[in-house]
Amino acid sequence: MNAASTTGCPRAVTLPGRPRAGEHTTEYDRYLGILRSHGGRPPLAEEVLAVQNAVLADLDDAALAAGDKAALLVGIALANRELLPAGSGVGQPPARAVPAGSTRGTRRVLLRWRLGHQLFHLCLHTMNLTLDRALCAVPAQRWARLETTLEELRLLYDAAAAAMAYSASYPPGGYQERIRPTTQPPCLSAAFSGTFDQDHRLMVELMHRLRTELRTAPTRCPVPERVTVAAQRLYDAERRNCARHLRICRRFVPAGASLLWQCLASPHEPASPDRVDPAVEEPSVTTADTPAAAGAAEAGCMRSRRPGRSPA
Template sequence: MNPESRVRPSTTAAVLPEDSRIPRSHPQSGATAEYDRYFHILRTPPDLCAWTRSCLGLQEAVLADLAHAPSLDDGQRADILTGLLYTSSATLASWLRTTPGPAPEHHEPFAGARPGPGRSGADQGDQSGVEQGDQPGAEQGDALRRWKLGHQLFHVLLATMNTVLDETLTAAQDNQGPSLVQGMERLRVLYDAATAAMTYASDVPTAAYQDEIRPSMRPPFVGPGFSGVFNREHRAMTIGMRRLRRAVKDLPPETGPVDEIRHAALSLDAAQSRNHSGHVKICERCVPSGTSLLRHHLAQSSPREEPLCDS
């Protein structure tokens, strides 16, 4: 053996994750993948550049359509705009925290995530795997477009909430009262924005929901039992909220400012209650029978209480 081979550095790099831990496998269920395809959600490795491009495109599409949503009041429009502002602010903060280094590689625009007016994602070169003909009809009307656009907005706001939740939970665990209060106040604003986004997504005539939107969430266009329970961001948010509540409850008595923490926690609970009430109203209007697609699918096989409606 050549003596130099024992001391010469290896030319093969060791691949180590940023968090210094073995990566976990996160297999996506067929139902979850189908949910993402339906709403034109593209899952990618963490990429701040792609996220930023997508958020800017979503913001442009929502702002162009927001004035045409007749049932939204000024307060709900303001909630959505504030939510978009908070998302932009959190994204900018993430850029500012980025470790200095070479400029990011060029990424093509995030095409196809938001179907244009009257066009399906497949018509616009959608990258999410939705082929032409996956949705009923060659043209998609404004109601179906708003339904999907509003859900994309909902997902982006939830992703922002999950980011703020991580920071707020850390503040609670470290007994950082002022940061905890600030985090809960931001979460309250984002919760109200998410509630308004749900209202915006469903701001369509009831007949359009029954005749155009609901059929698009049934076979043969998607599998049976399509439901909002497959929303990954919402699942992460509910887990994070439970952890935050426990952390706030377990705060040492000397953690202050006590009154501000209590007020922020109560305000956040109130925002969550408004979200639940808003969802119930949407379900009652869009699905008067109270039978969701998932509940209908599982009626014969599961006695469990299932979601009231489809989203």
């Protein structure tokens, strides 16, 4: 039995990025088992495969819908193509991680919760790399490549939503009794929130830029109809993702009392300005304090918007 089965903590996965000002970004990453490579080093193949293998080994116990399972498999394939270099030994799986289904009680819930979030972050990182390609394709008028890239982004949106559904595939009581206590003092600082998810923040910024490019492109050159159709399919995936995240939030915290807003409202635990940005978390949409779900909710549930503004 490895550390994952005894503590509910999966093996760490390394993603590019730097901590934001204040301690919460680092604390968020540490809670989910995410390390940061300041030099931009891509994730190690063995780390990526360890997360994926553990999730795949647990899918039957998670009782996901067939559509979600298919979306996860497509997302894993896209992530592997992007993140695993040639000759990385993909055909030789690493030592199998202990699946979440082999543990019990709090450890099982925590392990599935964190594994699902790690897979969610792998989807986000893949989306950010794909968005970079799309942003280069628009001004270059490489329409065939752009159409393919927009379709990949649509599939990754659905995969990210499926990863969150997997992460939250346990009875609502499991969150209140086993997850939420691990995100509060004394385990973590007050105001722990998905707003400190830097991969998600970058995705929202890049998606907003892509929307702007696609909206203004017809003023500079003719845009093929097939690209317009692909863009609309992507926006539809955004809306589906938002709706699913909100359903997860409301399922676990029906009253909508996020940890961040509880902290902001408490006269006993004021949040310092360098650690909490209330402008990016709207109580009308943030209906849970799940790390990635609340982070997605505060940005319109992965919907693109101008950074620093409230979602529409």
